[in-house]
Amino acid sequence: MRRTTAFLGTFVVLVLVVGKSVSADVIAADGFVVGDGGYTTTGNITGQNPTVTGFTGAWSTNTATIGVVATGLEYPGVNCEGGTARFTHTGDLPDNPRQAYRSLGSYDDTQDAYYFSGLMSFDANFATDVDSYARMGFVSGTSDIDAYSVFGVQWGFQGNGDGGVDAFVRVRNYLNGTAMNEYKIAEDVAAGTHLFVVKLQPNSSGGNDAMSIWLDPADVSSEAAAGGATWSQSTLAWVPSDDPGFSTGYLVDMLVLKSFSVGANAVVGYDEARMGTAWDDGVSVPEPGSMILGLVGLVSVLVWPRLRRRLV
Secondary structure, X not given: OHHHHHHHHHHHHXXXXXXXXXXXXXXXXXXXXXXXXXXXXXXXXXXXXXXXXXXXXXXXXXXXXXXXXXXXOOOOOOOOOOOEEEEEOOOOOOOOOEEEEEEEOOOOOOOOOEEEEEEEEEOOOOXXXXXXXXXXXXXXOOOOOOOOOOXXXXXXXXXXXXXXXXXXXXXXXXXXXXOEEEEEXXXXXXXXXXXXXXXXXXXXXXXXXXXXXXXXXXXXXXXXXXXXOOEEEEEEOOOOOXXXXXXXXXXXXXXXXXXXXXXXXOEEEEEEEEEEOOHHHHOOOXXXXXXXXXXXXXXHHHHHHHHHHHHX
């Protein structure tokens, strides 16, 4: 009995140590969970302010067509929490954006890398005109995310004018001027749910910041398992060369959801928005600790009856 008890004690200690060591520090994460203090499905997203990691304020501005539904987007290997922010429109969408913002709290700006990710979906009704798009991302705070002063990273879908929809990224590139730049990362993507993972490596000396983006990686368990990036750029200038100190003025401070002229009856989903300083911080990957806790249950089922017989 002493041997069995010692084994159980050692195993539980191991679980606690390993579970603690693999727990990640996430800068911000919103899975749009419904109920239990989370989002409600009544009305639109404007003013909703559930307590989630890294955010400090309620959603605001021009969100009459963005609400939350209880059914979440799904992606293999991603720990999806349930619930989705969803854009819907029952008629032709006017030529003005529908967008939502949510403020981020402060965070350390001295990291060597930042990871951003999000799930997005679109359906067969998504317009294929070149001016039709939907995107999400983390940007600097402003009332107009297309303004000259905006920087950050956004990803999503855009009509290509040839009957299809492309995946793209929008990022500020000071080497090509001060405006936001859009880069196509995949052509003619299929309607459905897609995962975007972004890695930013800011150069603290200013200029030549590196960015890599994975679209729909087959294995999300680690950066190595995800394989080569779908798109990468090593000469971005996230931080301008005349600001070598990487001042906090160039930190992103809000999550944004946006759609523009996506067409009649189109439905766009936004889910699992995350930001962190490591792959499993920035991607909602189940922690090994949770799997070990599952083993605890299995060991209890196998060992406890034998231990109980000995005690009786």
